[in-house]
């Protein structure tokens with residue numbers, strides 16, 4: 001049993017009447033768990049003793065790149081722009097082996113577990129000459145970690161890969177093992193070719209009942225160009241049962257408020273989900289021009305939410321040519337992002353983008369709401385207010401199925 005504070009929108013309780021709620025929407029509750037599940041959740045009656053801990057559900061990482069994590073040291077991108085990241089990433093590919101990738105994945109997973117994640121989606125660079133071996137190993141790891149963490153893999157390939165026999169073979173393999181089709185749509189691109197290959201990819205996903213997760217409009221030029229092609233392509237194909245995630249969408253921020261809402265409505269209609277990735281976007285983009293305006297692109301989270309698009313926050317790269325910092329810690333990502341994005345942590349829609357939308361995106365069995373019967377999967381902090389959560393001296397305990405993990 002523990003007496004803790006939980007943000008009001010992150011739990012469900014029957015007895016609302018006597019709930020003590022502080023100015024930052026943190027509620028005093030007592031929580032018990034048994035055999036790995038929450039057995040009781042009730043309001044704390046005593047106003048005089050405010051709990052000294054904040055409890056969160058374990059976190060969900062919607063977007064990462066295990067295969068290249070911690071390569072910064074050997075492959076630094078000191079110019080820190082998108083072009084540099086891409087070319088150094090290709091240099092790193094030349095030295096890449098299955099063994100090296102697996103070591104990076106295991107190191108990343110170890111950190112992620114200690115820091116409080118319960119599920120992670122990672123993109124894995126995929127190209128024509130690659131053998132299927134890496135995927136067999138990755139799905140083995142997925143199984144090995146499955147009691148502690150849900151893992152999802154996206155094959156991040158050039159769009160045209162999905163129109164090759166190797167692409168078809170991988171999609172078929174994914175249909176029995178799990179796996180998501182990925183690709184990149186970033187301007188400048190040939191609209192006709194992009195639409196053609198995107199169609200092939202979507203039809204392949206439909207054929208094998210797979211999801212699609214795209215790196216799209218990770219740019220500052222031609223705002224929303226990729227998204228517009230995607231929406232047109234879906235319209236022409238008349239398919240509506242392929243789950244689609246748009247990662248990045250950072251250039252959308254340069255469109256007018258009206259245009260964003262219009263596109264948002266179309267996305268919501270088609271149940272297209274969005275992952276905002278402020279850290280890499282802010283770090284990499286809009287570096288090349290000579291101006292000093294500090295104009296930073298990122299998916300317009302609040303407008304998209306207003307259009308009923310399900311928006312999740314994600315971290316993206318960790319210590320690789322795309323982003324030199326980070327360590328698979330949700331509190332690092334949040335400490336940087338929350339103030340930059342002007343998201344109030346005490347608001348429901350902010351907490352949705354951190355906990356609930358990511359659980360929906362990964363289609364997890366548990367929606368992330370703390371309630372009677374939910375898994376006892378928590379991160380419990382030495383904290384009484386939001387200022388303590390985003391602090392450099394943060395102390396945490398991670399519980400997995402009711403047991404203290406670390």
Ligand SMILES: [Zn+2]
Nearest residue numbers: 063123215316
């Ligand atoms: Zn990415």
